[in-house]
Amino acid sequence: MNNFVFLLSHYPLGHAFGARYELPIPLVLFVLGGGAVVLLSFLLVVRQKVAPASAAEYPDTTHVRGIQGFWAALSLLVLTACITVGIAGSQEAAENIVPTLFWLIIWIAVPLSAGIVGDWTQVVNPFAIVAKLTDNRALRKRALLREASLAWPVRVGWWPAVAVFFILACGELIYNQTVTRPVVIGAGLLIYFVLSAFAGLVYGKQWLECGEVFTVLFATWGRLGFFRFGAPGRRGFAGGLQVPFEASVSRVTFVLLLLVSVGFDGLLSTPLWSRMQHHLPNGLAVGTTAYLLLATLIFAALAFVFWAVFSLLALAVSKVGVHKLGATPALAGLLPSLVPISFGYLLAHNLEYLVLNGQLLFPLIGNPVGKESWPIHLPHPFNDSFEPNRHLLPSSFYWYASVIVIVIVHIVAVVLAHRYLGRATKNEEQARRSEYPWIVAMVAYTMFSLWLLAQPLVKEKADETGIAPTRQTVAVAQTNAVITVDY
Numbered sequence: 001m002n003n004f005v006f007l008l009s010h011y012p013l014g015h016a017f018g019a020r021y022e023l024p025i026p027l028v029l030f031v032l033g034g035g036a037v038v039l040l041s042f043l044l045v046v047r048q049k050v051a052p053a054s055a056a057e058y059p060d061t062t063h064v065r066g067i068q069g070f071w072a073a074l075s076l077l078v079l080t081a082c083i084t085v086g087i088a089g090s091q092e093a094a095e096n097i098v099p100t101l102f103w104l105i106i107w108i109a110v111p112l113s114a115g116i117v118g119d120w121t122q123v124v125n126p127f128a129i130v131a132k133l134t135d136n137r138a139l140r141k142r143a144l145l146r147e148a149s150l151a152w153p154v155r156v157g158w159w160p161a162v163a164v165f166f167i168l169a170c171g172e173l174i175y176n177q178t179v180t181r182p183v184v185i186g187a188g189l190l191i192y193f194v195l196s197a198f199a200g201l202v203y204g205k206q207w208l209e210c211g212e213v214f215t216v217l218f219a220t221w222g223r224l225g226f227f228r229f230g231a232p233g234r235r236g237f238a239g240g241l242q243v244p245f246e247a248s249v250s251r252v253t254f255v256l257l258l259l260v261s262v263g264f265d266g267l268l269s270t271p272l273w274s275r276m277q278h279h280l281p282n283g284l285a286v287g288t289t290a291y292l293l294l295a296t297l298i299f300a301a302l303a304f305v306f307w308a309v310f311s312l313l314a315l316a317v318s319k320v321g322v323h324k325l326g327a328t329p330a331l332a333g334l335l336p337s338l339v340p341i342s343f344g345y346l347l348a349h350n351l352e353y354l355v356l357n358g359q360l361l362f363p364l365i366g367n368p369v370g371k372e373s374w375p376i377h378l379p380h381p382f383n384d385s386f387e388p389n390r391h392l393l394p395s396s397f398y399w400y401a402s403v404i405v406i407v408i409v410h411i412v413a414v415v416l417a418h419r420y421l422g423r424a425t426k427n428e429e430q431a432r433r434s435e436y437p438w439i440v441a442m443v444a445y446t447m448f449s450l451w452l453l454a455q456p457l458v459k460e461k462a463d464e465t466g467i468a469p470t471r472q473t474v475a476v477a478q479t480n481a482v483i484t485v486d487y
Contacts, residue, residue: 032447065230317421
């Protein structure tokens, strides 16, 4: 069969841009301009009155829906096929559909869709479905000699979802050479399916409310999306973010990890990280076990830093506004304003990845197992004659789209924080004072995020004459990886 070359811009190496261009103005003006826009949005909303809290406000829970037979059967069938193809199919990641399906669709595209549309996923989430099926009184009585499920331990909280999300994020960002192997994904899906079935048997729907990572993840993003799909909250964008998250360390940690994981992804693409890799001693060379453990520790440390910084900021907001809340409750109240920011970073970092690597699904659908013995032969574009278009959109589009997205989501964050503080304080003057520390944080974070986003693109070194260029030049790196695949 023919050879073709395709772009692999994210996995296993990382996000990339595809051409070289110059910004029309210096990067510093983009950074300052982004901060100025967020500050202007604050000045526009700070004087607006906020409706008082309504008795209809709801607690922070994961809405559990019933089983829909057709979608449940289809979901379990697809999962079975993925496990089988992952374990028994070709072990070349580029030839097997499972790595692209999991890391591109499930891990990136589905969360983005939930953040736009709402959490539509639960009826097709096989891990939620199997937990609902095993949450059966008769089955529980035969297996556990009791009909009622066990109470979910309060101390456990949301930690199972936190732990699994951290493992998956580490897999994507650090251990990608391992987790993109089809057999690893297939075996992982099987193990987690069995775990979810057992947890549903023991704890019932409580497992879905706090423990099952995909149910919790998609429901959290869904609070930002337009439709509620039965979950509480008003219809419309950010309609599910009108109330605080649960004031527990585990719940706050889970939501912050959404932001930290994308921030760490951006850090991996910076010249700073490359220089750090270059100066590591031989025992910590890139790819060694020691290096992977070091990167994991840095990721965990970054999560701790985010926790500490945002907790201090939330505590400052509480003190200035005379809320008299502790650090965790204060942060839980402001946490909904960070969800749009997390979403914006997720979209900005993965937009080009989705556009380019999404094309890889066409030939993979035609031969999902990646073996020549596959009996079904489909026409173009579902065969190896299809060549992904690496220049479907200009690189400048991704850059400007990312800048616009980052600024918009910070403006939304300012509006959400304003509404929350307007309800949480006793009077308008206290609400206005309490917003000052948070708007300083939002402006600073906007500028930092734009700078971080641009770091893989900025040409920092002087030219051949030894004189640094006077005009800000943004060099968009050439493709990270071009893979030749034999079909």
